[in-house]
Amino acid sequence: MAITLIVGALAVVFDTTIVSVALNDLANELDAPLSSIQWVSTGYLLAVFVTIPLAGWAQSRLGGRRLWIAALSGFLLGSLLSALAWDAASLIAFRIVQGIAGGLMMPLMATLLMQAAQGRNIGKVMAVITVPTALGPILGPVLGGLVLHLADWRWLFFVNIPFCVVGGWLAWxxxxxxxxxxxxPRTRLDVVGLLLLCPGFAALLYGLSQVEGSAGFAGAEVLIPLISGLALVGGFTVRALTRTTGALVNVRLLRHRAVASASTLLFLGGISLFGSMMLLPLYFQQVRGEDALGAGLLLIPQGLGALLARGLAGKHIDRVGPRWVAFAAFAFVATSTVPFAFVTAGTSELLLMPALFVRGIALGAAMIAPMGAAYVGLRHAEIPDASIITRVAQQIGGAVGIALLAVILQHSTGDTHTPGALADGFGTAFWWSVAFTAAAVPLCLLLPSLPKPAAPDDAAEAQAAAKV
Known part of the structure; x- marks a missing residue:
């Protein structure tokens, strides 16, 4: 089951990281301004946010296997259409098709594996679930650079086809x-909750993606969608708390300390992960003069560290519990980021590469431990909602991290373009990244210690879980 789900999920992860390094090339090839091409990524992310909350309801109606195959088929269709796009507008529209499918697949992968494990060996299960996340930063930028170097931009999307086809066959x-x-009895769709939560998430993400220019967070194009999004999400939360059953997402799970603390840490971890994914390539490109492929190659040590962390973190989570693994991991993420706060235009790569490797190990463990802790003590039927909550927390944290660090970097560098001044600006931004990560360290003590098996809802559900 794990191999089957990983093959399909790699299409989603690779597609995200490949396209992120190709925006300049797409702008030139499609003769469109970068402000418009940026929506190739932004539109995809908005579609993902709109559909993540639907994963639990869709699974209850279709079943996990049929939903996975349907979502993977939708991603295949979106990939084919994107490869055949004739202008920027059509490419953005077809990327939204991909995002709708991808938003269903990522929380569903975690749900299916955790339900099959029945609360046992949470560390090992989370190590498996994070394989696509670990491989994406390693291979995605490099693969994207090679594709653009050797072939037409349309192959950025054609490369998804083998993963989708093989993944669909394995799933069947x-x-x-x-x-x-x-x-x-069929689960009814919470239409009112859908109309509140999904546009609310999309508005929040859109507002954060517009944080640019001297106004920063004070601009109307940022404040209006942020305030609207917060109002919609707040309205959904109040409504969901007053309903005993039938809410689109069971936010009552946040009353569990494990779910609440894990979601908070994943939010802060998202700031560290996605914020650094924005800062590090820009540092290598703007300060050190690397191209997209060169920056991707220099980031390989961090990706290798994250890949190595899977086995180490999973084994220790099952042995000592997620609390102390997360505590050590977040502390090492903060510590290994400190060298980048002192970077200059001439800092030796021989010094930065080991720091990136250690940071990758710590960052991988920092994401695995709270993600596994969120499922401790949950019933079989509560796992889909926990998958959605944790996934959204991580993605919102990533959007916040990118927005905050982008503003900090912009104000730190100003209008200067000299390598020395740019390096000082990046150093300031990295110090803020250290601070965000350090804030998470004491919160790790709120995580559960040793994981316990999830409690079945009833005897019938326990039998169904055992068959799975």
Whole structure:
């Protein structure tokens, strides 16, 4: 099951990281301004946010296998259409199709594996779930640079086809047929919750993506969507708390200390992960003069560290619990980021590469530990909602991290373009990244210590879980 889901998920992860290094080339090839091409990424992320909350309801109606295959088919369709796009507008529209499918797949992957594990070996399961996340930063930028160097930009999307086709075949063959019984009452879609939560998330992400220019967070193009998004999400939260059943996402799970503390840490971890993914390539390109492929190659040590962290973190989570693994991981993320706060235009790569490797190990463990802790003590039926909550927390944290660090970097560098002044500005931004990460260290003590098996809702559900 793990291999089956990983093959399909790699298409989503690679597509995100490949396109992120190709925006300049797409702007030139499609004869469109960078402000418009930016929506190739922004539109995709907005679509992901709109559909993440639907994953739990869709799984209850279709079953995990059918939903996975349907979402993977949708991603394949979006990839084919994107490769055949004739202008910027059509490419943006087809990327939204990809985002709708990708938003369903990532929380569903975690849900299916955690339900199959029935609360056992949480560390090992989370190590498996994070394989695509670990491989994406390693291979994505390099693959994207090679594709643009050797072939047409359309191959950025054609490379998804083998993953989708093989992943769909493996899913049909290996995933259990868990479609709901015909006699089972059908879960009704919370339409009002959908109209509040999904546009709310999209508005928040859109507002954060518009943080640019001297106004920063004070601009109307930022404040209006942010305030609107917060109002919509707040309205959904109040409404969901007053409903005993049927909410689009069961936010009552945040009353569990494990879910609440894990979501908070994943939010802060998202700031560290996605914020650094924005800062590090820019430092290598703007200060050291590397191209997109060169910057991607220099980031390989961090990706290798994150890949190595899977086995180490998973083993220790099952042995000592997620609390102390997360505590050590976030402390090492902060410590290993400090060298970048002292970077100059001539800082030796021999000094930065080991720091990146250690940072990758710590960052990988820092994401695995709280993600696994969120499922401790949950019932089988509560796992889909926990997957959605943690996924949204991480993605919102990433959007906040990119927006905050972009503003800090802009104000630190000003209008200067000299390597020395740019390096000083990047140093300031990295110090803020250290501070955000350090704030998470004491919160790790709120995580559960040793994981316990999830409690089944009832005997029938326990039997169904055992079959899966």
């Amino acid at each position: 063959r290996n995933l259990p047929d868990d479609r709901p019984a015909p006699a089972r």
